[in-house]
Amino acid sequence: MIEDMKELAERVIGQLHHRGVDFGDARVENTDLENLTFRKQRLAEAELQVERGVGVRVLVGGCWGFASCTGFDAAEVESTVDRAVEVAGAGAGVMEGSVRLSEEVPSVGHYDGPCAIDPFKVPRTEKLDLMARAADIMHASDLISMSWTNLRFERKKRVFGNTQGTLVSSDLVFTMPLINAYAVHDGDMQSRGFQDGARIAGWEWVQEADLLLWAEKAREEAIMKVKAPEGPTGTMDLVLDGTHLSLTMHESVGHPTESDRVLGWEASMAGRTFLNIDDQESLKYGSDIVNFIADNTMPYGVASWGWDDDGVPGQKWYTVRNGIFQQFGSVRETALLVGRKHSTGCCRAQDFASFPINRQPNFYLEPGSAPVTPDDLISDVEKGVYIEGRGSFSIDQRRVNFQFGGDMFWEIRNGKKVQPLKKVIYRSRTRDFWGSCDGIADSSSFRTMGLLTCGKGEPMQAARMTHGASTSRFRDIEVGRGAE
């Protein structure tokens, strides 16, 4: 199929040359999706989807035009090329175009994402049996009022070509297991679930995730949580695991360091950033031990596509090094505007039907180099909370003032986890928070979260990226209780 898709992309590129555009690219995609969902102990949804189509982007007079169609029909694809040229021309007719792209070496090649066991070849009965057993385990207690068990498999074949000679393809399998148990007791409801999210991987990720073990853990901890006292309030220390930090870093590091935000292109929708262009390589972002590494070559990271939607190869770089902000993630159009010669390869669209925009890369908090365990971090906390997993989240449009919850909470007193808690939230400001980080465990506690639904752009697009961290400690953070 990839060869047919390449042929279609080349035909579109030929049509773009023929129409005399300044620049043009084509994205040809075919995605097979299998989505299986148990609500409680019942298969509530068994869905197969085939999504395929073509997106065409052109530059005319320095103005963008983009059009897309579903299916691979030759006539419909050519009329899509015409629509892209028409809308670019409409822009060029009323405003002076100013788009300039960074110069990149054209790429030619193919990338297969890691996939040891093709999930589309695993018998559906095996998948449904696993899900049914996980649901049964969660509902072994009457206190579990509801649960979700979901398996999602996606095979995305994509081809990107442009008028500058790039023609690349990739074959990526995304696998995402999810479970969540909801306990109801004494007028309250609390939930707990498996939140490691998606990987570019096959069935082996479902096996590694061990849903049956997690079903038991989700059941027991949801019950523990719904019966637990509400959390303390005041200023105290936090010890946060990798699945929790994945969201905190996504909101307070990933988004502020997107180059389109510093340029104001997201001002009306996702917001701006507190960073300025000249903060690169100078602004203190966190404590000296804080290093954030962006890596669109991570083997199972869900933003590791081989090449981005500009046709730029996946790369690895420091976003924050020794606590100092290094550089924005960029696309070909923004790289020059933020003072860089080349794109970091952060241009991605939700699908062929969406205009590609600047998105977060995979990135992670570098684990500590010394042998330190989560218990070591907890042992040096007199009063605090240990948080696992993600919960409520909100941050202001400049990505400074934030509030986060979590999925599981434990009170820490005199260096020990003493009891479960519920309804804990904490509030801080981005640089204060990362500046208060005084301990990062070694890689043995490193956990990742692959996110498929990062919303940004207008019309809204969902993007995917993986974050990771080892358990880390933060001093003197304001902790509250839900709606207070």
Add this chain to the structure above:
Amino acid sequence: MTGKELLEVVEAVLDRARVPDVVASLSEHREAAVRFGQNRITQNMDKFERKLRITLGDGEKQSVYSTHRIDVDAIPDILAKAMEMLRTASPDPEYMPPVEGGQVYPIVDAWDDETARMDPKERTEAAALAVSTAQAGGMEASGLVGGSYANTAIGTSTGNLAVHCATEAYMRLTMDRGKPSSFRLLTSDTWGELPVEETIRQVADEVEADQDQHDLEPGEYSLLFEPQAVADLVPFIAWSLNARPADEGLTAFSGKLGEKVTGEKFSMRSEVNGILKGNPFNEEGLAARDALWIENGKLLAQPCTRFWAKETGREPLFIPGTLAIAGGSGSTGDILRGVKGRAILFRRFWYIRFVDQKELSLTGMTRDGVFLVEDGRVVHPLKDFRWNWKPLDLFSRIQVLGEPEKKWQLSVPPMLLGPVVL
């Protein structure tokens, strides 16, 4: 494709499927929009999607297959794949056959030919006007101007067939000059009804009025919400409303049917073909109808699936995409002039999320358009701040309601709420 052509494909699927229970829908969606930021066009797009969705059932299990590959010749192959999915599904203890035949679908007039033509020149000129106005005032403009149409045909093996076509036009506009900023959203099913020029001037004026922001002094304040601020909160109530999760103890509405859930002055309903144009059917082919969810603070009805309706003796109901909050008369300005003592005026909210779903407690921020009001006049703009509120508690404090405005598929009034401590 015309409505007739869409229906022909749907009927071909129904004819050729070799199982007793079938629901097929074919939809087309085209959206064309220009996006701008930093006083320049950053995107100009024209997207088109056509999608076929087939639900098959054999009396004890069911499956869904959807595809972008659509032509009558492909139907046998598509059905074979859908059948394979059905064969391997597990039995569904909550199996429901398709909705009964004879559904009476409301006719919803939500189509405008001019909007459906999607002339790129009009939207690009609107964006250019926003940019030139911002530049003249030393500001930056960003936003999205565009329109869309959606045509959907649906058929069921029980004999229902229907088509619905709708257009939509919109402008989202933000202007800022450093911290001072303003935002307005315009929506209509008709491009020609959008007051584009007037709104661009209004937003520029509002940026001027947002200068010199002060910190919020802790204390007790009445709250004055513009319609957009109400529109930002109401969906969280709707998302919590469903009958089954409530019956399972998961939401703030558990055990509350027929009881007071908020204040006397709060009523919320859905309409299918009024000022708001809803969907005449859902994806099962069930006919939509108007519904009164909350009246004078009392929970009267909840969205309910067909299975749960059968189990609990209720009527199957769904939100047809619209929500209307009862209002009164007068504008935000009229209400503001009647404020006694101190109040905070909110134009909109930002980044609202659940803190606790069972409590229906939310957190969010302000983002521009926040003003201190004293005795009927605006004193000065305020800096952004975080809030943690329960909307049902807030709406139990309604003192005055103004005239509703349309915000996407919501009709929402400005409202003055009794004092809270901030």
